[in-house]
Amino acid sequence: QQLGEALQGHEYPVSSVAFSPDGTKIVSGSWDKTVRVWDTATGQQLGEALQGHEGPVNSVAFSPDGTKIVSGSWDKTVRVWDTATGQQLGEALQGHEDSVRSVAFSPDSTKIVSGSEDYTVRVWDTATGQQLGEALQGHESYVSSVAFSPDGTKIVSGSWDNTVRVWDTATGQQLGEALQGHEDPVSSVAFSPDGTKIVSGSWDNTVRVWDTATGQQLGEALQGHEDSVNSVAFSPDGTKIVSGSWDNTVRVWDTATGQQLGEALQGHGGSVSSVAFSPDGTKIVSG
Numbered sequence: 001q002q003l004g005e006a007l008q009g010h011e012y013p014v015s016s017v018a019f020s021p022d023g024t025k026i027v028s029g030s031w032d033k034t035v036r037v038w039d040t041a042t043g044q045q046l047g048e049a050l051q052g053h054e055g056p057v058n059s060v061a062f063s064p065d066g067t068k069i070v071s072g073s074w075d076k077t078v079r080v081w082d083t084a085t086g087q088q089l090g091e092a093l094q095g096h097e098d099s100v101r102s103v104a105f106s107p108d109s110t111k112i113v114s115g116s117e118d119y120t121v122r123v124w125d126t127a128t129g130q131q132l133g134e135a136l137q138g139h140e141s142y143v144s145s146v147a148f149s150p151d152g153t154k155i156v157s158g159s160w161d162n163t164v165r166v167w168d169t170a171t172g173q174q175l176g177e178a179l180q181g182h183e184d185p186v187s188s189v190a191f192s193p194d195g196t197k198i199v200s201g202s203w204d205n206t207v208r209v210w211d212t213a214t215g216q217q218l219g220e221a222l223q224g225h226e227d228s229v230n231s232v233a234f235s236p237d238g239t240k241i242v243s244g245s246w247d248n249t250v251r252v253w254d255t256a257t258g259q260q261l262g263e264a265l266q267g268h269g270g271s272v273s274s275v276a277f278s279p280d281g282t283k284i285v286s287g
Contacts, residue, residue, distance in 0.1 A: 002267050003283065004043050009036055014287035016060045016274045020083070027069050028287055029057035035071050035081065040278075047086045052079055059102045063109040068126070070112050072100030078114050078124065089128050095122055098181050102145045106152045111169070113155050115143030119168065121157050133172050134210045138165055145189045154212070156198050158186030164210065176215045183207055188231045192238045199241050199257070203231030207243050207253065222253050224260045231274045236281045244272030250286045 005123045005270055012031035025046065035050035035057055042134035055074030058107045062069055068089065069081040093279065098117035105112055112124040120135035121143055141160035148155055154166040154175065164186055166180035184203035186245055191198055197218065198210040206221035207229055227246035234241055240261065241253040249264035250272055266283070 003079060007045075009045050009049070010034070011269075014256070014273065015056065015058050016283050017287040018061050018276050019278050019283075019285060020062045020273075021064055021279060022064045023283075025062075025066075026285055027060045027062060029071055031056035031061035033057060033061055033073070035069060037069070037086070039082065040283075043220070048087070048141050050081050050086050052088050052092070055099070058100060060175070061104050061127070063105045064107055065109050068105075068109065070103045070105060072103035072114055072116075074099040076100060076116075076267060078103055078112060078128065080129070082114070092210070093124050093129050093131075096132050099262075100226050100265070101143060104147050106148045106169070107150060108152060111152070113146045113148060115157055115159075115220070117142040119143060119156060119159075121146055123155070123169065123172070126224035128167075131208070135174050136167050136174075138174050138178070141161070141185070144185065144187050145237070147190050149191045149212070149283070150195045151194055154191075156189045156191060158189035158200055160185035162202075164189055165196060166212065179210050179215050179217075181217050181272050182206070184228070185285075187229060188233075190233050192234045192255070194238060197234075197238070200230045201232035201235060202242055203228035205229060207232055207241060209241070209255065209258070215280070219258050222260075224251055225249070227271075230272060233276050235277045236279060240277075240281075242275045242277060244275035244282050244286050248269040248272060250275055250284060 010030040039048045052072040059072040078287045080089045097118040103114040122230040139159040146157040166175045182202040188201040209218045225245040231244040251263045
């Protein structure tokens with residue numbers, strides 16, 4: 001069941017949503033160029049919209065300590081914000097040569113990873129805003145989604161080249177071969193909480209689970225969505241996967257069996273672009 005009313009305030013489509021680590025806040029990014037923070041319990045917007053991006057916001061995330069928010073935009077920049085004040089921290093992180101599609105913090109909050117339409121993945125120092133090392137290159141099309149492993153030693157990326165790739169955070173080198181199986185662009189990737197699995201969602205309407213160590217697909221593709229899958233995430237205990245799709249639904253899957261759990265979650269009048277579990281695993285937010 002939907003909890004309360006829809007959170008309204010954005011003037012254009014919502015591209016990305018995430019819970020704060022303590023579950024009390026939700027952050028959203030929108031094509032209206034703003035980032036907004038909401039009270040999970042009341043659904044009320046907290047403070048003013050975070051403004052500074054000169055183009056649509058594609059991706060937002062909280063730092064693991066909850067004190068910062070990172071956002072990536074069509075304006076080719078990554079920006080970091082103070083959760084408490086809503087102020088931008090330092091200058092925009094610049095280096096990408098095209099739209100930034102995805103951003104994430106490392107588990108210790110000291111690094112930010114970004115994926116872009118310039119085909120690269122980049123790692124940044126949160127404190128200084130400086131790029132760390134060279135761009136991670138190998139994808140042959142837009143990088144749509146990036147994430148750190150729970151221990152911070154690896155980065156996973158998904159791309160419109162239909163592949164998932166895993167990288168060594170320290171060296172920037174690709175680990176093993178590209179993970180292949182999707183028949184259309186990969187829209188979203190995430191590590192399981194224990195780091196042993198990767199989940200990916202694709203425009204081929206499927207969700208797939210991979211073994212991080214071997215790069216092999218685990219079991220069959222998770223099928224049920226009737227249109228492109230835009231976003232995937234693991235539950236905090238790793239036993240469930242949530243997916244959001246252009247078919248306007250959110251679905252929950254059993255990680256072990258690949259079976260859909262219950263009916264599709266319906267209520268959105270349009271495409272679901274982003275999904276996430278609350279830290280305690282009892283709630284799902286979708287935008």
